[in-house]
Amino acid sequence: MATIPISRSKKEYDVVIVGSGAGGGQMAYTLCLAGLKCVMLEAGRSYVPETETPMMQRGDHAPLGGSSTPDKPFGFYDATVNGGWEVPNEPYTQGSDNPEEQFRWWRARMLGGRTNHWGRISLRNGPYDFKPFSRDGLGFDWPIGYEDVEPYYTKVERLIGVYGTNEGLENTPDSPAGVLQPPPKGRVGDLMTQKAGKAMGVPVVPIHRAVLTRPMDGKKLAAQLHPEDADTQKIVAESMVNRAPCFWATDCGRGCSIRANYQSTTVHLPPALATGNLDIIADAHVREVIIGKDGKAKGVLFIDKTTGKEERVLGKAVVLAASSGESVRIMLNSNGGEGIANSSGLVGKYIMDTVGSDLRGQIPALENLPPHNDDGAGGCHFYSPWWLYKDQLAGRLDFARGYHIEIGGTRRMPEGNLPVPAHYLKGLYGTKLKEEARRYYGSFISLSCRGEMIPNEGSYADLDPDVTDKWGIPVMRWHWKWSDHELNMAAHAQKTFTAIIEEMGGTALTNPQKSGRDTILQGGQVIHEVGGAIMGEDRATSVCNQWNQTWDIDNLFLCDGAPFASNADKNPTQTIMALAWRSGEYLVDQARKGNL
């Protein structure tokens, strides 16, 4: 996409935005369409989904069949550029040698960040999710409620395009009529799980994902989103009609060249650039926020990775959206390493991920099914929203918060790995092997627990006193702890999944009698890290207010997951975007009032 070198940047911008993912993309969209002049700094390279996405490439077109390597941990075709669990030249460290206390950090270094390859699951938090402390006395309430964020969820859904249904389930909000796109049909695994769930009282319904199942009605949507301004409508409508609906093939994790799913690079940045109000500087690794004598943010200092030189850009306000961990790092590294916006001492505290625990089952009824196309929308079609709120409230469960179940596909495209788990083919060769591969292929259903983690004192990040990155900038050091709530949740999920699989007449692939500790994924592994600069009612107990604005520096905004005061089971990205939009409107309002 169109980027500029630092030499062509303006002397001063209205707003400097750090990071180009979900938060930064939404901010650029909201601010630039409202007429603010913005510069976006992205540590990764520029990226062009239209030409760089491997859409129809097969496993046999890729080295090693496309299977995972240290260079591309999620496989060759995964959209991630210069990223993964490790990023070249940018290490991070752990506070403990004990793997249970370690955090795994997935990063990407490319325009659009992790939105190029995310799972596109786009769920709204419900009313309970903003007031968890009031419900059960654990964690923190947000300074806002569902009703404050609802209009922005609706805007985001209209802008990015989200499929799904309104089911009227507890704490699982419906969208206003006509906002969601129609969901794709259930796959065999979805319908099997739905039927088993019905017998067990577990609801299984279409999930919400940011994938277009129909062309966008650009004119209508743009008018709904920007009723006040015809020029803006034109830009937005044009971007929307240039997005094609899903063509029902290829894994969304590769990205989408036809712009059918949400990526910052295909949805947020094109209209923001079309306003002429956005300059993007790629390969710009921000080191710190520049603070003036008046205590305000003046811009940022960054390393131009193409030259290795330190550069700066100035703005009347600064938005950090470098992903929660990176934004925290920039804050801690600012002010000569003393840190900024940290009078509460809470910068880096209360890091949360999602509770993950997976189970796969083999279902004899699915063996040797007639072949049929199961590709669908390149990701999840159905899920189970958390269904045991009443039992939890009545104290019948030994964990306080909920999880949802994501249902894994059955007849996915085989790439360079075995089409069925190795165990099913062991000791076979010849035609018998081919028969058994065909028999078992498509007979597995995987169920994934994605649950709420309650913030705790043991899960935080600080700067490593000894280790720096290639450019001499101190790196993050992670500390991790799961509480019994999360461990008990994981154990509950395993029991539930085993029961669902058995209800389908199947067998779980791994021993279900594991403890929560044995089955829970490592901190960070679900890649939903949020927190580290939580929002709250006052400056003593939080880093920013309800507008994602730091208490200490009123022209510094945090627009990624860092301000999350809790991490509901709902995947975080749609909430990041909704809050960024809300914060962006506030910022525009402040600019119009001359308060910047």
Added chain:
Amino acid sequence: MIENRLARRKVLQWFAAFAAVDANGGPVLGRAVVPGVVNGYGTDPSLATFNQRGDYWSLTMTQQQRAVTEALADIILPADDHGPAASAVGVVDFVDEWISAPYPRQEQDREVIIPGIAWIDSEAEKRFGALFSDLVDPLQKQAICDDLCDSAAQSKGQRQAVQFFHRFTTICTGAYYSTPEGWQAVGYVGNMPSGAFAGPPVEVLDLLNLTQTVLE
């Protein structure tokens, strides 16, 4: 990035074998490779291209190793009613690329596969008086494979041979099913752009006693 390089001793052993065969014909793609020094495809390879085996690192198997790979892969995945033989869909190149790759998992496999290939030749010689790749009677090749399927193997040598066969089979099977011919053999249908997603056909729903719950 790449740790766990081949131990130096292994490299030397491997080189010795390499040099020996090089004298009678050389490695198939010629370019000499120094294991432990070659790089992988890096963290930003071009994705929207159609790669050929050997694009990123040289294929390092000797002609004899490839001949054994072909003979064995075609016993494991023969031409039959399900589809063509492994060697007809590029499995030999795939295995060569795999064991030549500079990544830890593949390096580990190389240490199992290369000696395994040599072993199976010598086993064939011992039992049938010819290299495995020269055996003509499929029953003879199968006789060796049958022994390698036996997970109750006792001695260390036997266990290594069984492990070799399992890894070799796994790599070949992954390779085979990544091709359109393999898709047909396993029953995968897809990777085709289409205007609509119909969901499972009625025939499948009926078999499973399921009803489609997402309606137009």
